[in-house]
Amino acid sequence: MTESGFLLPDLQDPESAPFWEATARGELCLQRCSGCGRLRMPPRPMCPHCRSTANEWPAVSGRGRIWSFAVVHPPLLPAYAEFAPYPVVVVELDEDPGLRLVGNLVATPEGPINGVDPATIHIGTPVRVVFARVGDVSLPRWMSAAAAD
Amino acid sequence: MAQLIQDRAAIVGIGQTAFGKGLPESELSLACQAISAAIDDAGLRPADVDGLAMFSMENGREVEIARNVGLGEITYFGEVGYGGGAGCGAVGHAAMAVVTGQCEVAVAWRARKRADKGSRPWANVAARLGGAPQWSRPFGLLRPVDEIALLARRYMHEYGATRDHLANVALAFRKHANRNPAATMYEKPLTRAQYMNARWISEPLCLFDNCLETDGALAVVITRASRARDLAQPPVLIHSFAQGFGRQHQVMTNYFCDDPLLGPGWACAKRLWANSEIGPRDISCAQLYDAFSPLVPLSLEAYGFCDRGEGGSFTDDGALEWPHGRLPTNTAGGGMSEAYVHGFNLVLEGVRQMRGTSTAQVERASSCLVTSGEGVPTSALVLRRD
Numbered sequence: 001m002t003e004s005g006f007l008l009p010d011l012q013d014p015e016s017a018p019f020w021e022a023t024a025r026g027e028l029c030l031q032r033c034s035g036c037g038r039l040r041m042p043p044r045p046m047c048p049h050c051r052s053t054a055n056e057w058p059a060v061s062g063r064g065r066i067w068s069f070a071v072v073h074p075p076l077l078p079a080y081a082e083f084a085p086y087p088v089v090v091v092e093l094d095e096d097p098g099l100r101l102v103g104n105l106v107a108t109p110e111g112p113i114n115g116v117d118p119a120t121i122h123i124g125t126p127v128r129v130v131f132a133r134v135g136d137v138s139l140p141r142w143m144s145a146a147a148a149d
Numbered sequence: 150m151a152q153l154i155q156d157r158a159a160i161v162g163i164g165q166t167a168f169g170k171g172l173p174e175s176e177l178s179l180a181c182q183a184i185s186a187a188i189d190d191a192g193l194r195p196a197d198v199d200g201l202a203m204f205s206m207e208n209g210r211e212v213e214i215a216r217n218v219g220l221g222e223i224t225y226f227g228e229v230g231y232g233g234g235a236g237c238g239a240v241g242h243a244a245m246a247v248v249t250g251q252c253e254v255a256v257a258w259r260a261r262k263r264a265d266k267g268s269r270p271w272a273n274v275a276a277r278l279g280g281a282p283q284w285s286r287p288f289g290l291l292r293p294v295d296e297i298a299l300l301a302r303r304y305m306h307e308y309g310a311t312r313d314h315l316a317n318v319a320l321a322f323r324k325h326a327n328r329n330p331a332a333t334m335y336e337k338p339l340t341r342a343q344y345m346n347a348r349w350i351s352e353p354l355c356l357f358d359n360c361l362e363t364d365g366a367l368a369v370v371i372t373r374a375s376r377a378r379d380l381a382q383p384p385v386l387i388h389s390f391a392q393g394f395g396r397q398h399q400v401m402t403n404y405f406c407d408d409p410l411l412g413p414g415w416a417c418a419k420r421l422w423a424n425s426e427i428g429p430r431d432i433s434c435a436q437l438y439d440a441f442s443p444l445v446p447l448s449l450e451a452y453g454f455c456d457r458g459e460g461g462s463f464t465d466d467g468a469l470e471w472p473h474g475r476l477p478t479n480t481a482g483g484g485m486s487e488a489y490v491h492g493f494n495l496v497l498e499g500v501r502q503m504r505g506t507s508t509a510q511v512e513r514a515s516s517c518l519v520t521s522g523e524g525v526p527t528s529a530l531v532l533r534r535d
Contacts, residue, residue, distance in 0.1 A: 006287060042399075
């Protein structure tokens with residue numbers, strides 16, 4: 001638990017540090033195998049396709065579609081309960097629908113995680129990444145592409 | 150050629166404590182009581198036990214169990230990981246150990262004080278998240294129910310499953326619990342209207358899509374079938390056993406593989422039926438892991454009772470209900486209405502069905518499928534009457 005009460009990533013985790021360094025710059029970067037060129041998520045030391053341990057972290061488009069969503073109600077940790085009920089989405093990225101990220105849907109880049117009416121959320125809706133500062137971490141969040149563009 | 154377990158091991162004793170909330174005993178004490186009862190049920194003595202198979206999440210360790218219950222010299226002990234996925238796995242490991250001569254009599258068990266708020270793993274949060282949790286928890290996906298809700302929503306979207314299907318699951322198990330005096334929900338009927346009006350926990354899942362929070366312990370005793378026939382109870386044969394998880398599986402937050410709706414049960418089922426002389430059509434009743442209701446239609450598909458996407462509609466027309474359904478399921482009430490002891494109560498109900506002593510006894514039941522946690526690396530058993 002951090003000062004904000006939100007659960008935040010360990011920025012020292014060697015497997016994921018480049019991801020969080022990129023979000024801090026306002027970029028969505030994913031791990032890509034230097035051996036076979038495939039993007040992978042979550043990051044890990046070895047490519048399951050070619051077993052290369054070499055990798056790089058290119059920026060991706062930050063565009064995708066809602067693959068699924070849940071609307072989370074209490075009981076919850078206090079920092080999250082304050083916003084409940086709030087939606088959580090899984091986004092599949094345009095680069096490869098098999099690449100997915102869990103995140104929050106927001107109405108504005110710095111808006112609260114409960115700022116989008118769950119009744120308006122639909123699987124398949126195009127979304128675009130935005131970034132919000134929470135504590136010392138920049139978390140990727142998602143806005144409806146129609147609203148963001 | 151491989152020597153399969155196929156009926157060469159048997160469950161010969163079962164024991165359990167009362168189920169409740171805030172039971173005064175420690176988990177170790179509960180474990181010892183359940184194991185002791187199971188040994189008595191089998192007509193064996195503690196000194197006869199020389200094998201132990203347990204959940205790696207168990208708090209009471211093997212040496213403590215042995216010192217308390219007064220077990221003999223132990224020559225096999227092993228653990229199975231991944232929480233609710235471990236139940237049939239522990240029984241299966243015990244079966245492998247007795248069949249291969251690593252021990253004569255093995256015990257498998259689970260003891261848990263889940264109803265204590267402090268025992269919920271998701272509430273015990275570290276300062277900073279490494280590994281898999283960092284990709285979901287910061288966004289408020291905090292509890293197992295939230296993780297399964299995302300899969301449930303996608304499942305409903307892709308295949309047209311509905312809340313009525315999930316209610317079919319909850320209501321069937323509740324009806325069975327209403328016949329089982331040991332069940333937490335013995336005296337509490339549930340109506341479809343109550344289900345539909347219940348508070349949300351993680352949409353699309355409501356309160357009654359969730360399992361109970363239970364304190365309690367259960368144990369089984371396993372030995373070779375040849376020895377089992379001389380003991381106190383009719384032996385329940387372990388016909389087939391398997392464990393499994395699929396390619397690129399991630400525990401609970403399994404959103405990062407090609408097809409997240411193909412859960413671990415698919416890999417497990419392939420091995421389970423390959424090592425079995427019977428198939429899903431021959432199964433008299435099922436005990437399916439039900440921490441959350443959508444795991445039931447997903448498991449019906451994984452274990453071959455229907456095609457992909459048909460798990461929801463399979464539950465229509467009382468299919469899961471005793472006595473007339475085509476697959477009476479969780480006939481003691483399951484995790485949702487009997488007790489949630491990481492699914493180990495499902496194993497004991499499978500044994501009772503094969504003994505003919507269930508409170509929702511399926512007539513002429515000759516075989517039972519028991520599964521463990523879908524959503525985590527899992528395991529399953531096919532049990533048979535001798």
